[in-house]
Each structure stands twice: as structure tokens, then as C-alpha cells.
Amino acid sequence: MEEQNHIASAFDRDLEKVQAQIMKMGGLVEDAIRQAAKSLETRDEPLAAQVRAADKVIDKLEAEINENAARVIALRAPTAIDLRMILSVMKISGNLERIGDYAKNMAKRTGVLSQMPPVGDGTAAIRRMARLAEEMLKDSLDAYIRRDAELALDVIARDEELDQMYNALFREFLTFMMEDPRNITACMHMHFIAKNVERMGDHCTSMAEQVVYLVTGARPDDARTKADKTSVKKPD
């Protein structure tokens, strides 16, 4: 019995260490989102370059986390809920890596957009979207660490808000392009960025869904309607 407790707590210590890395990675990804959106709105090319460079650190952390998680599995041979917990670490680091990639892709377009005249308040609207995505990310990670299913469900609900912001922007960009063809290139880039932020929300939702699954053992209602309407309704 003592032996078993010993093994259990060794696993818990290992898990905590990997989860601490997840939190560190999450913090870097939050910074990346915020700075990418800021660099876009303020046309701050050095800040954008910083975001692009930081993505390498994020990618390295993901690889480390996966290796450490694999080491824990090999060493402790966890089963049942312990195995699910350690596997979720890999899933979540994968989600974080993708969100980091989207932030990097956003930052890549700062340079090209800075050379064009601004179109409406496009970049400010994108920054508002990014702020929402950043909060969703922070809360989904908090929900994960605290195993808080209620907070996770709240994150899932907020994704619809983000989708609606994206839909509204999509229509706005179409209008700008139709009004003046000189807006087309800038709007194509901004649409691309807005879609990336909307996808960040999807990854936060995926993390939150995992939390719900880990805590309750049940998947959140996957009949949940996707709210990107641009593909089904003809935007006017």
C-alpha cells in the first residue's frame, strides 16, 4: 500500500512538472497573441519580428513537453485517469503550438500591411478579437490546472462571440473591397488574420472540451453549432 502511494505521488510530481511547462508555454502564447495584435495596429515592425522569433521558443517547449510526457508514461506506466491526464498534456501542448503559429502568421503580415493605407478600423477590430481569444486561452488553461469544468464551459460559450465578431468583420471587409478596389489587397490580408484569430478560439474550445472530459468523463455536447456563417450564407 505504501509502495502504491509512493508510486502515485511520484507520478503526481512528474505530472506537476509537465503541467508547469504547459503553463509557461501558455504564458508565452498569450504574449504572442497580444503582441502580434498590437504590432499590427501600431505598425510596429520590430515588435512583429520579436513575435516571430519567440515562436521558435514555443515550438521547442512543445517538443520538450512531449518528450517529458513520454518519459513519464514509460517510467510510471500510468493507467485510467492518470494516463488520460498525461495524454491530455500532449493534446494541450499541440493546441498551444498551433495558437502560437497563428500569432506568428499574424505577425508576418504586419510588414506588408504597414506599407498600405489603413482600411477603416480593421486592425483595431482584429485587436479586439485577439483580446477575446487571449482571455479564452488564459481561462482554458486556468480551467485545466484547477480542473474547473464550469470555467471550461464558459470558454466554450465565448467561442460563439468570437465567431460572430469574425462574421461581422468578413462582411465589413467585403464592403470595403467593393467600395474601392484599392482596398482589396489589404482586406485580403486582414481577412486572413481575422480567420486565424477565429481559429485560435477553436483551439481554446478544444482545450476547454478536454477539461470537461477530464473532470466529468463526458464530452461536451458536440452537436454544438459552429457559428462561422460565411461558408453557408451568402454575405450581403
Next chain:
Amino acid sequence: MEEQNHIASAFDRDLEKVQAQIMKMGGLVEDAIRQAAKSLETRDEPLAAQVRAADKVIDKLEAEINENAARVIALRAPTAIDLRMILSVMKISGNLERIGDYAKNMAKRTGVLSQMPPVGDGTAAIRRMARLAEEMLKDSLDAYIRRDAELALDVIARDEELDQMYNALFREFLTFMMEDPRNITACMHMHFIAKNVERMGDHCTSMAEQVVYLVTGARPDDARTKADKTSVKKPD
């Protein structure tokens, strides 16, 4: 020694079973790419609906594969190369799931694009891109099963070709939009689809990189330049 052989072959049998599921999943994703591109070009809404429905089967298979892989880890406690092999199964099923999602998203736009007058040979060009992505997928899976690093490196090289096709299409869409604002909405949707196909290639590349890592123990040159130029050069 005999005991060890026994354990090793039990693991190999388990691994083979999960890999067979990967191949089945890969076949479904190949079908999804081909049919989504076809439904787009021929404006075949029932075929698009079929692609969307098939995505649920793909998602279910991914969940099954991950559960089976976790079961193998818990049961056999593999280490070293065996552990890497079984973990790669999870990574690859994740890549396949995303590619399937992109095909589904493509099929979602068939309906809305069918209501608009065609723009140039946009959908035919997308279908050519999709054909290349489908071949990359097939070959990356073959490389995985046969542990063929050479074929995997060939897949990685082909991703640049796909990126160049995307870049050319991006410029073409810009031109169409500037020529006639009535083309804008259709081009926005087609650009979105082309970008999704380009991303399929990224996931094939990621699978191929894993094969190289599994076979040679070394990561393929990650200084490899990304060839989506639309974010760095101002398209003319």
C-alpha cells in the same frame, strides 16, 4: 529472453492493428480531398454533403485510434523506439483529422460558390492543387508504413510546389477582384479554400518529417524555408 520476445511481438501485433486503423483513416481522408475538390468544380452539392457527413466518421476513427494507442501504452509500457512509434500514431491521426477538417471546410463552400458565376478557372486550379495534396498524403502514409525516409523527403520537397501553386492563385484572385468587384465574394471564398489546401500540404509535410525522424533519428532540416510568399512580399 523468450519472455522478452513474447512481449515484443505482442507489442508489434498491437502496433500493427493501430497502424491498420491509420491506413483506413488515411484512405477516408484521401477520398474526402478528392471528392471535395470535385464537388467544388462540378458544383455537385450532394457530393459535398457526402464529404461533410464522412468527416464525422473520420473524427470517430481518430478518437478510437488515440484510445487504442493509449491502451497499448498502458498494457505494454513500451520504451525507446517502440514508445516513439506508438506516440507517432497519435500525432499522425491528429494530422489526418485536420486534413479531413480542411476537406470538410472546402465542401462547406460548394453550396455558396455554386450560386455565383464562375471566376476564371479558379475551381479547376484548386482541384489541381488538391490532387497534389492528395498524392502527398498517400505517399506520406506509404512512407510511414514502409518506414521509407527517402519517400518522406520527397513529400517534403513537393510541399514547395504546392506553396507556389497557392501563391500564383493568390495573385490571380487579386487580379480578378480588381478587374471586377462582382468577383470579390467568390474570390474570397476561393482564396480561403486554396489556403486550406496549402495547409493540407503542411500537415503531409509534418507527417513526412515524423517518418524521417522515426527512421533516421534526426529531424529534417528545419531551416527549410516556408514558401508562402503572400505574407512577406507585396503581391502586385
